[in-house]
Amino acid sequence: MTTVKNKHTRILVFLVCIILGFMITMQLKSHNQHQTVAMQRVEDLTVRLKEVQADRDKIAKELDEYRAGRISGAAQKEMDELKARAGETALEGKGIILTVDDSKQAAKAGENKNLYIIHDEDLLRVVNELRAAGAEAISLNGQRLIGSSEIRCVGPTVLVNERRLAAPFVIHAIGNPQTLESSLELRGGVLENFKFWGIKADVVKSDSVVVPAFKGNRIFEFAKPATEKTEKDAAENKDTSKAKENDSGKTNAAKQGSAAANSNTASTASQQKNTGGAQ
Amino acid sequence: MIYAVIGLIFGIIGGVLTPGFIPKIYAPYFSVALMAGLDTAFGGLRAAMEGDYDNTIFLSGFFVNIALSVFLCYAGIMMDIDFYLIVILVLGMRIFNNLAIIRRLFLKK
Incomplete structure (x- = not known):
């Protein structure tokens, strides 16, 4: 079987087999x-993820502590109130729940079908009416309406707080239930208009209406708090116009005195003339 | 024959004792080279059993096959064509071929 003839060949075969x-x-x-490297990477990442999560929780907790520590008593109370006003907290109270849904009536031949469905404008009118009637907090399909909330038509849905909502729309409003209801049901008012097109509107008075907190994000990209100087400038402009209005004769020099301190010479002069004329 | 087995054992021990490993980017080249080496080894074994073993042919075949397969693999990666599959396929077929002949020769004896 072995045909290896000499020593030389044997050594070479030996070497080749060593290499093999x-x-x-190897x-x-x-x-x-390679396999373990991949596994190690997964493990490393898992460990790091856990670490980062722990860090995040810790920092969030610290932040809470700092907030709790720095703001106390009256300031805390005021902040809570401001938060509630800004829509940061869910509110509860007496109010109404209004449900509006698209009309089930078939549009007559030649009639615009759009008239039978709810539009952003209808919702805007309802919300406006509620605000006029003294609603303190309003939510539309669970979206809290705040100062920057939009109600806008996007195709078949309505955009509120950058979220698409579809019919039926449920509006929760906190306020005097009687006032709210009657403001909606005014003759020639919003709901009567709805009824004409068969749009279903259902007002329910309730002792406990819950309006959720605002969940969107609000970031000031362009606006920033005005500095003292710019504020003063704005106030001055206002003062001059006020002073001119006052030319007609009412003297509230004592009240205006403080305002006059930071108003320009022209307005001061006119005020002096003002007071002089009255005397 | 006994030298080959001893050499193999030595090689394995050497490989186990060597620290480090092949970097991932060279892994395809190395696997292809290993395939070529195995093919030549089986070819040599078959030649030895058939009785026309030539040391020069064996040695040159060993190194040239490895070089060619690695080159093909490299060219394949450069051109984005999976040449190493061809190399492994051809070499694998040859290994099976050689093994079949070795088996027959062995059984015939």
Whole structure:
């Protein structure tokens, strides 16, 4: 079987086999190593994720502590009130729940079908009416309406707080239930107009209406708090116009005195003339 | 024959003892080279059993096959064509071929 003839050949075969064996083992080892590297990476990332999460929780807790520590008593109360006003907290109280849904009536031949469905404008009118009637907090399909909330038509849905809402619309409003209801049901008012087109509107008075907190994000990209100087400038402009209005004769010099301190010479002069004329 | 087995054992021990491993980017080249080496080894074994073993042919075949397969693999990666599959396919077929002949020779004896 063996045809290896001389020593020279044997050594060469020996060497070649060493290389081969070496390569086989290296290949196997490397293969395992590559696998473990991938596994290690997963483990590393998992550990890091956990660390970062723990860090985040810790920092959030610290932030809460700082907030609690720095603001106390009256300031806290005021902040809570401002938050409630800004829509940061869910509110509860007496009010009404208004449900409006698209009309089920079939449009007559030649009539615009759009007249039978609810539009952003209808909702705006309802919301406006509610605000006029003294609603303190309003939500539309769970979206709290705040100062920057929009009610806008986007295709078949309505965009509120950058979220798409579809009919039926449920409006929760906190306020005097009687006032709210009657303001909506005024003759020639919003709901009567709805009825004409068959749009379903259902007002329910309730002792406990819950209006959720505002969940969108509000970031001032362009606006920033006005500095003292710009504020003063704005106040001055106002004062001059006020002073001119006062030319007609009412003397409230004592009240205006403080305002006159930071108004320009022209307005001061006119005020003096003013007071002089009255005397 | 006994030298080959001893050499293999030595090689394996050497490989186990060597620290480090092949970097991932060289892994395809190395696997292809290993395939070529195995093919030549089986070819040599078959030649030895058939009785026309030539040391020069064996040695040159070993190194040239490895070089060619690695080059093909490299060219394949450069050109974005999976040449190493061809190399592994051809070499694998040759290994099976050689093994079949070795088996027959062995059984015939």
